[in-house]
Amino acid sequence: MIRYSPEFKQSLVEMHNQGRSYTELAAEYGPSADSIRNWVKLYTVHEVDGEKWTQADVNALQKENAKLREELEILKRAAVLLSKYN
Template sequence: MARFGGHLISGEPWFPEEGVCCAEQLSAEFRRQMVELVRAGRTPEELAKEFQPSAQSIRTWVRQADLDALAARLNNRPRKCLGYRTPAQCVALTP
């Protein structure tokens, strides 16, 4: 029986003790690995068949990862109006 990200890949439920497979219960590491596989060229539909979360859930994880990367890029860009500090630095200085 193969494993991916600590999860069994055999058609069994992800959480046998609960008997459910709910996208919200999957680990952040598993979601990150799914996003990496999509970015490497696999389709959400292929991954859904192989690993059981729905294709829509996988698409949502990819979209959220893109938004998180954009927010990090914007929050780490120095701004003239902030004295050439980043917004993240200004928030860290706030008591």
């Protein structure tokens, strides 16, 4: 499976956002139209409350949030155990 750099993906997203079709980009640059469609969903910038976010940003934040929640649960359990011994 061919791996494409984030810069390459973003350049195709920009070209699509300027009016080029998925099929046209796929024929010219190689990745499938479905891959390009997925990249457009992932890299298109959305503005929320004056801040710009991509789906990749949201995915990264969700992953970080899950990790932090897990760490919080571990710390809560550790606090309960430590309080039993003090």
